[in-house]
C-alpha cells in the first residue's frame with residue numbers, strides 16, 4: 001500500500017510535531033484524483049467493471065463532532081454511491097463511526113419527506129397536504145413582520161436541537177432583533193457547562209488525550225456521542241504511547257471496557273470521589289504549587305472567607321486541606337461504593353501525571369444528578385491542582401481549540417430580554433430553560449406567534465413529553481409552528497408545517513469543534529450542487545440539486561428575512577445583502593466566500609499555494625486546520641499583554657487584576673501583565689464570588705451536593721432502584737437516526753440493564769417484561785441481565801422507543817412502532833403499541849427484510865422535569881420501583897399522570913432562589929455566557 005503524507009494543511013499532532021499519515025487506512029484516494037476516481041464495481045465480480053466517481057468532501061451531521069466525510073458521486077448516475085472518511089480532515093483524520101457512512105441511508109431513505117407539508121386537519125390529527133415554499137415563506141414572513149412591527153418580538157422563537165453550524169442563526173435572529181434563540185442545552189449539558197464556566201469562563205473542556213500520561217473520564221459519554229470518534233481515536237493514541245485510562249461510570253460502557261480502571265461509582269457520588277482525590281494530592285504534596293500560586297484566585301478567597309488569617313499562599317494550602325478534611329478516601333468510598341485503595345491509587349496517578357493529566361466529563365454524571373455541576377467543577381479542580389490547564393497532554397478551555405470565523409456584518413446585540421428563555425428563577429442557568437417552556441406558557445408567562453423547531457424533537461426527547469403535546473396542540477399558546485427537519489418526528493406530527501431540510505450532504509454549514517489540541521474549520525457542503533458546479537453547470541439554489549423540494553436552512557433564512565423586510569425599512573434586509581453586489585440578495589456562496597477570504601488566518605495563503613481561491617480550497621478539501629503560528633493553542637493565559645493593550649488600564653494591588661473602565665482585561669503576576677482567563681478575576685476561580693452574590697454562599701468553592709438519587713434515598717427492600725436513563729449507544733443518534741437502516745439493523749432495542757443480584761431479588765430473567773414506575777407514571781420493557789452494571793441500578797438507553805400514530809407516516813418505519821395514544825379526562829395519558837416494527841414495501845427492497853419486531857420503549861414520557869435550581873439542567877436520573885410486569889401489561893406500555901408532573905415541576909421550582917430584589921436590577925451576572933447575548937442594559941429588569 002502506498003503511504004501518502006498528508007498535505008501541509010494537516011497540522012502536527014500535539015506537541016511531538018510528527019506528521020500523520022494514512023498508512024493505516026485501507027484506501028485513500030489522493031486529492032489530485034478526486035475528480036475521477038476509479039474503483040471496480042463489487043457487484044460485477046468476478047468481472048472487472050470500472051466505476052468512475054467524483055469525490056466531494058463534506059461534514060457528517062449525525063453528531064456534533066463534525067467529522068469529515070467524502071461523498072463518492074457516481075459519474076454514470078449522478079447520484080451519491082457511498083460516504084467514507086476524509087483523511088484530510090484534522091479532527092477525524094479519515095476515521096468515522098458507523099453513523100458517518102450511514103449518511104447514505106438518510107439520503108436514500110424511502111420514508112423521507114420530500115415536499116413542504118401543511119396540516120389539513122386539527123393539530124396532531126395527522127392530515128397533511130402538500131404546499132409550496134412560497135406559501136410557507138409568505139405565511140411566516142407576515143407573522144414575524146407583524147410581531148416585530150407591533151413590538152411583540154418575544155413571540156418569535158427558534159428552538160434548536162442539533163445546530164450543526166457555528167453562529168449562523170445568532171446572526172439571523174440578531175438581524176430580526178429578537179431574543180428568541182432556544183436550545184436543547186438544558187436537557188443535555190448545562191450542568192457540565194456550569195461547573196467549567198465558573199472556574200475559567202469557558203464552558204467546555206478540550207482534553208489533549210493523544211499526549212496525556214493519565215486520562216480520567218467521568219461517564220460513558222465520550223465514546224458514544226460527544227466527539228465520539230475524534231476523541232476516542234486520540235485516547236487510543238495516548239494509550240498506545242503509554243497513557244493509563246480510568247473511567248468512572250456505573251455502567252460498563254464501551255469506553256470503560258477499554259479502560260485500565262473501571263470505577264463504577266454510585267451515580268451522583270462522583271464529586272465526593274474527585275474531592276477526596278484532590279485532598280490526597282494536596283496532602284501528599286503532589287500538586288503543582290507554582291501553577292496554583294500563580295493562577296488560582298487564592299488571594300480573593302482568603303480576603304473574603306479568612307480575612308483574619310495570614311494572606312499567604314502557604315496558609316491558603318493549609319486551609320485548603322482543612323476545608324476538605326471530611327473528604328477522606330473512606331468517606332468517598334462510602335458514598336460511591338468504590339474501594340478506598342482504588343481512590344488512593346487513581347489520585348496518586350493523577351498527581352504524578354502532572355501537566356499531562358487529561359480529563360473529560362460532559363453529560364451522564366453531570367446531567368443525571370441534582371448538583372451535577374459540582375462534578376465537572378471538582379474534575380477541573382484536579383486539572384488545576386496538576387497545572388494541566390491547556391498544556392500538552394492536559395485539558396484546555398474549549399475556546400482555545402475552536403475557531404469561529406466572523407461573517408461579513410454582524411447585527412447589534414438584541415435590546416430585549418425574553419423571560420420565557422431566561423426566567424428570574426434561574427439567573428445562573430446554562431442556558432435557556434427550554435424544557436420548562438410548556439409550563440411557562442401554561443402559567444401565562446407569554447405566548448408564541450411564530451415558533452420554529454429545528455432538528456429538535458421535544459415531544460420525544462424531553463421529560464414529560466405529554467406536556468409538549470398539550471402545548472403544541474394549544475393554538476392560543478402557539479399560534480404558528482413549523483418543524484424544520486430532514487425526517488419525520490413525533491414533534492413534527494403536531495406542527496402546522498413540516499419543512500424538509502437537507503441531510504448532512506445536502507446543505508452548507510461551517511463548523512469547528514474542540515476535538516484535540518488544534519483549531520480547524522469544517523465546511524459541510526451540498527455534494528450534488530458542488531458536483532454540478534464542477535461539471536460547469538451553475539446552480540442558484542441548493543434545493544435545485546437536492547431530492548424533491550428539500551431545502552437547505554441557510555437559504556431558507558435568507559429568503560425569509562428578505563420577505564420579512566422586503567424594502568429594508570425594518571433594518572433587517574441589509575444583513576442579507578451581498579457583500580460583493582450592493583443591494584442584491586446574498587447568495588449562500590457569497591456568505592461563505594467572504595468568511596474564507598477574510599476571517600480564517602492562513603487559509604488565503606494555503607489556497608494561493610495551490611492556485612485556488614479560499615472558497616475553491618474549501619470546496620476541494622472540506623476543512624482547514626489553522627496553523628499554530630497564526631493562532632496558538634497552548635497556555636494562552638500566559639500571553640503577555642503588550643504596552644498598547646495596557647494603555648489606560650489599572651492593576652489592583654491585592655489581586656493583580658488589570659481593568660480598563662471597570663472591565664477586567666488581564667492580571668499582574670510576579671510583575672508581569674498576562675491575558676489570563678475570561679473570568680472576573682482573570683484567574684482560575686477556585687473561589688466564586690458570583691455564587692455568593694447570587695444566593696448560593698454555601699457553594700463558593702468546589703463541593704459535593706447529595707443527589708436527589710443518593711443511595712440513602714433508595715430502598716431495595718421496597719423494590720426501589722436508581723434508573724440511569726442517559727446512556728447512548730454508539731450507533732444511534734437521539735431521534736435522527738430513524739432514517740438509517742444500517743444503524744437500526746445493528747441497534748433496535750433498549751432493554752433495561754439489570755445486575756443478576758437485582759434480577760434475582762425482583763424475580764425476572766433476560767427477556768421478561770418489567771414495569772418501571774416513576775414519580776408520574778410507568779413504562780413496560782424487557783429486562784437484560786448483565787454484570788455490566790452496578791448492583792442497585794437499572795439502565796435504559798435513551799435512543800429507542802420511537803412511535804407513530806399513523807400506519808405509514810409520522811416516524812420512519814425502520815425505527816418506530818405504531819401506537820395508540822389516548823388522554824383520559826382526569827389528565828392521564830396512555831400509550832399502547834398496536835404493532836411493533838414491521839417489514840414494509842418501498843423502493844428499497846431492504847424495507848421488506850426488516851427482521852426486528854420490537855423497536856424499543858419510550859421511557860422519557862414517564863419522567864417529570866427536575867430542573868437543577870442552580871444550573872437549570874434537567875436532572876435525568878430517576879428513583880423508580882422495578883417489578884415484574886403486571887398481567888395486563890404489554891411491551892411498550894406507557895402511562896403518565898400530568899397532574900403529578902406539574903406538581904413535581906412546582907416542587908423543583910420551589911428549590912430556586914430568585915434574585916428579584918437585587919439593587920443593581922440584574923437578571924443574570926453580566927460576565928456569564930449566554931447564546932445570542934443581548935446588550936448589557938437588557939440584563940437589567
Ligand code: SF4
Pocket residue numbers: 060061062063064065066067092095096097098099100101227228229230
Ligand atoms: S463521530 Fe460519527 S456521527 Fe459523529 S460526526 Fe463523526 S462520524 Fe459522524
